[in-house]
Amino acid sequence: MNPRNPALWLVAAALVALPFVYRQPYHLHVMVLILIWSFAYTSWSMMGRFGLVSLGHGGFMGVGAYTTALLWNHFGVSPWIGIPVALVAAGALALIVAWPCFRFRITGHYFALVTLALSGIVLQVITATRDQTGGSLGYTPERTKGSALAALQFVDKETWYLIALGVWAAGLAIWYLVDRSMLRDALEAISEDEDAAAAAGINVTAEKLKITVLSALMTALAGAIYCQYQMFISPDTVSGIAVSLQMVFAAVVGGIYVAFGPTVGAIITILLAEILRIGFGTKAVGWDNLVYGVLLIVFIIFLPKGILGSLLERLKSPSKH
């Protein structure tokens, strides 16, 4: 991921040009989904790669999606304002939960389980406030009668493809910036040994908080974009423990230590689900997750760095294998 690499710009140009040349709506739809989820998985890996395994990202995504949709439907607030509000809400939630966690040094299993409770809370709150959110039946943002731009509702897939592409690229850019910053060094030191890092003068709590809030903001944005694109959200598709696990799973399969890893994870998981769905129809219900589950186990045991991570490592040092 070097911005001076001409091949990178060529690929970028090809990706931008794609919807102008190729307009098959179903394929574009799948690509939009891949891009949005890639962004979400990348957001998770931002902190996941430093050993901060959060199972609360389903919660952040739910907050992003539902805040945007609720503000639009109940108060007529445009998503252009609604999304920033949703991000602030998700960021605040991340702060409220993560600050004490880091302050009191809740790490590893315990951190994963505290954040698990967070996704549980968000899911239950959405279900419990069914008068406002539609509960488990799901929720649809109202179709705009005015400007499509102001409401961030577009019918054509090409526009959504470009938006999703932009968001995904922004996610990778943030990854790249973090990768080159002091934050990364600090967090790597912390993930190796917290006490040693603290002794070396790193403010452990503050550094961890930065990456957590950043990751939560990105995840909430992914939720909001997903909501605007699909025009339908339900607690099970954007929040809760299942979504959190789905993020972890896809990111781990792709590889959480390399920038494109989560994207590779998203491509594999979404294509797998779509191929099974088209190939076997309703008979395939459950099969995609069956394959996911086995893959996840096999990957963790044999390829803990993920597909892309292991591949890149093999390319770099073939002699070691």
Place this chain on the structure above:
Amino acid sequence: MEAFLEIFDVFLLEAIISGILLGGVLALLALGLNLIFGVIDVTWICYAELIMIGMYGLYYFYAVYGVPMWMAVPMCIVLVAILGLLLHYLVIEPLLDAAPINQLLATGGVLFFLQSFATVAFGIDFRNLGIRLPVLAIGDMHFSYARLLAFLAAIGGMVAVYLFMTRTYTGTAIRAIAQDRHIMPLMGVDTRRLYLITSAIGGGLAGLAACLLVLQYDVHPFVGLSFGPITFLICVLGGLGNFIGGFVAAFLFAQIISLGGLYSDLEWGYVLAFAFFIVMMFVRPQGLLARRS
């Protein structure tokens, strides 16, 4: 008794007693998980899914193949115990030296696998045993026999595990390994065998819990998600691996859910319980009964 009932709101009392009965079942759920964590130092994220499979097991043994209940229940317990054994042998053992979080994620993979296996094999319909246990009425309060039975069986299961752990040679070895897993192999203890036994006991407890839950609730492939998270929170709140802490936490949680559900919807009971958990994590990060260091 009448005067006593008048002082308290009858519904409040009913909710409290229901909470205690629910607490028994939650405590049993937490016990198996705590045992695994305390001894093997691994969290089975898929624990609730093992219970789900057990619930299907009992459903098929009893309602489909017509096995009498007194035989179906032990069969179900053995079935899940074997699953626990397999889980340890196939997934945990290769990962014993890996980062704890990898073990957590691998059992997350098992969760996906079991859930979708159930979807593929049994379909997504809700199923139940088709037995309706009578309702016990005391004054104006109503309790289901299923809950009472579950409570008693849960207590029985816990006493059995306690006796096994304290009175038998294997149990003592398991407790020793939980205290220091590095020294025990040097003492000539076959840790591998003890881990497998522990996994089987953990699975067996899940099987017992499955038999009790399927009496009260319908079974479907995603039923695990409805009580799985709460089980983890109870274990963590009690201090992972701390049996008594888990026991206390189970009853606390059950009361919060039950009373929260009394004053509002059941979901708010859960929200309260989750929020309580997060606050408690900050107050007592090492669990309810841990001494602060």
